[in-house]
């Protein structure tokens with residue numbers, strides 16, 4: 193048990209909050225290259241935060257009680273339908289995030305086909321983990337189709353995987369791990385030929401790619417302009433630079449959206465009527481997104497897209513003459529995946545970057561492809577992009593000097609050989625301590641590791657199932673009062 197929460201005056205509590213927050217990654221400044229997205233515009237950040245605060249207590253549960261929330265939601269959906277070439281009559285919903293948008297796309301597809309007893313969906317192997325979560329929650333089996341050597345979905349193999357049980361086919365624009373856009377036109381055509389829904393997961397690229405096209409960049413067709421695309425997800429809290437907690441799920445027609453709605457009059461209280469997984473829905477994120485989108489508008493996003501793509505171009509050019517580093521794929525938007533050669537370890541590079549004030553995200557080896565380093569570049573990153581390239585060069589040099597990551601061979605052999613299903617809690621306690629993932633701190637609470645390279649290298653050796661089980665056990669130990 194930690195100390196009891198001390199009560200105090202509002203100013204003391206807020207001071208304590210700032211103190212706590214100082215241990216987190218910075219959300220502004222463009223040096224945190226995953227999880228957060230910074231426009232670099234102080235005014236935009238301020239307007240979003242003030243709108244969140246103003247609406248923190250409002251409840252989207254009942255649009256007749258809070259008509260301003262309905263208005264803002266329809267405004268945002270309208271803006272996005274124009275951005276994403278949706279036809280007249282298209283509809284949408286504001287959700288809490290990309291995962292909820294994807295969950296609802298899968299749930300809606302499932303419930304549109306009550307005739308299918310054991311529904312399946314066809315997804316590329318690079319699809320976001322949110323699809324696996326949807327599979328798990330909704331009992332829709334994921335038929336995972338390997339991508340091609342360019343990390344893009346293989347439309348022929350996906351077409352071949354569609355059968356009478358398929359309720360949904362999905363593609364990414366772009367994929368998170370490699371930053372490339374799938375051949376949406378071919379995938380959607382294959383789905384349409386079988387009368388199956390096709391969802392485009394543009395959670396991370398949906399607010400960038402249309403502006404990239406307006407700026408004259410080559411962007412393959414992926415929006416509702418593509419026949420057969422029935423729904424698109426796009427996150428407002430990523431490249432619309434809105435505060436956290438807002439995403440959009442758009443449907444080509446109201447009929448496609450209908451199974452997403454849930455109503456229950458099977459109790460003595462108000463008839464519950466929900467378009468999303470939530471029932472009480474804070475007005476905060478919606479108002480924050482509305483305020484940011486209204487402030488920036490098309491012109492603002494075009495400028496921010498020019499900035500973020502200039503930063504990506506600079507990174508691509510800079511990495512070309514960095515020994516030890518290479519691009520895993522030529523980026524189609526704002527996501528860069530970097531690989532290392534045999535001279536250094538990618539997890540050590542991530543640690544070295546962190547030591548220099550840059551957060552870049554380790555990605556484990558997967559399906560035979562080696563571990564990589566992920567960068568979600570923000571518009572705010574442009575101002576410091578030369579520093580970023582220097583930090584990368586120095587981090588690689590430090591990683592080369594540090595040599596390969598040492599994983600205790602005994603622990604490695606143990607982790608590689610074990611079936612996680614056969615382990616009990618005591619085994620996990622031992623493994624977590626041995627792996628360095630969660631040791632005992634001096635005060636008896638869980639101590640987080642300082643450097644992650646050894647832990648990541650060990651997790652990288654483990655099977656995906658073992659990796660999941662270890663991290664679940666880790667979270668279970670962390671999330672205790």
Ligand SMILES: *Cc1c(COP(=O)(O)O)cnc(C)c1O
Nearest residue numbers: 289290291320322368393395396
């Ligand atoms: C971020 C992301 C998601 C999930 O979004 P959350 O907002 O983190 O729930 C889904 N798909 C893609 C491609 C993403 O990049």
